[in-house]
Amino acid sequence: MPQRFTGKVVALTAAASGIGLSAVRKLASEGAVISASDLSIDALKEALGPLDLSEDRLMMRQCDVTDMQQVRAFIDDTVERFGQLDILVNNAGLGALADVTELEEDAWHKVIAVTLDSVFYACRAAMPHLVRTQGAVVNTASISGLFGDNGLFAYNAAKGGVVNLTRALAVDYARDNVRVNAVCPGLTATPRTAWMMEDAKIKAEYDSRLPMGRPGTPDEMADAIAFLASSEASYITGVNLPVDGGLTAATNQPQFLRMRSD
């Protein structure tokens, strides 16, 4: 196992489940010091306990990413505890399924707050520390930030914001040697999407549309996050990397060859 993150301090949001939890595991397994936060401290403790990391390698904090003061306190506590910050992983995000005429104002603001405001808050607090270490930001965006979905307009708007924020901050901080990139997961098998996989109709739709014929795993997203965070990506900044089994490579036209062989 390569040890790309020995001596590196990584702060992650929404780290108790799914992609965030896999990112913690991956980065820790390659030597990183982990500062993990989540809305639920109990869920975080339950999820990260089994990793058995020593106290000098792990800090856990409750942090609601929609609250700028909490996000700043999380970043400040990380630096106070470990002396530096090398990598920030902004992983929180929230969707809402609705037509534009139906979505309540509060629900719209919540999607934007969890998904987009959170990235601004964390980057605002972390950037001076990342400049000091010539560090990196990796955002968990989405393919939903690259294109439109049916009934997910608020999420599309918020993730689209994350995608372009990623580019803009990459440009602003390139001369400081702080790289800013994002992974854009396609369908990923996490607790959030379990209901989709349990719905036979939705699963059949995905089966026909996903070129690789399966959802991604949280570990596959974590591998991409780790790559973008690592020095192997030293000349990559401002990139929104689809990790989607080919979904965004396709036009979604009928699958002629598969139909012919059926």
Ligand SMILES: NC(=O)c1ccc[n+]([C@@H]2O[C@H](COP(=O)([O-])OP(=O)(O)OC[C@H]3O[C@@H](n4cnc5c(N)ncnc54)[C@H](O)[C@@H]3O)[C@@H](O)[C@H]2O)c1
């Ligand atoms: N699962 C997918 O198919 C998929 C696809 C594309 C993008 N994404 C993105 O990946 C990221 C992680 O998704 P996941 O599927 O692993 O989710 P998940 O549901 O498994 O985990 C989400 C975590 O976020 C935490 N959280 C929720 N609100 C929060 C808040 N206000 N402050 C802090 N933490 C909060 C939850 O407690 C939970 O631990 C999200 O940004 C999501 O939009 C997921």
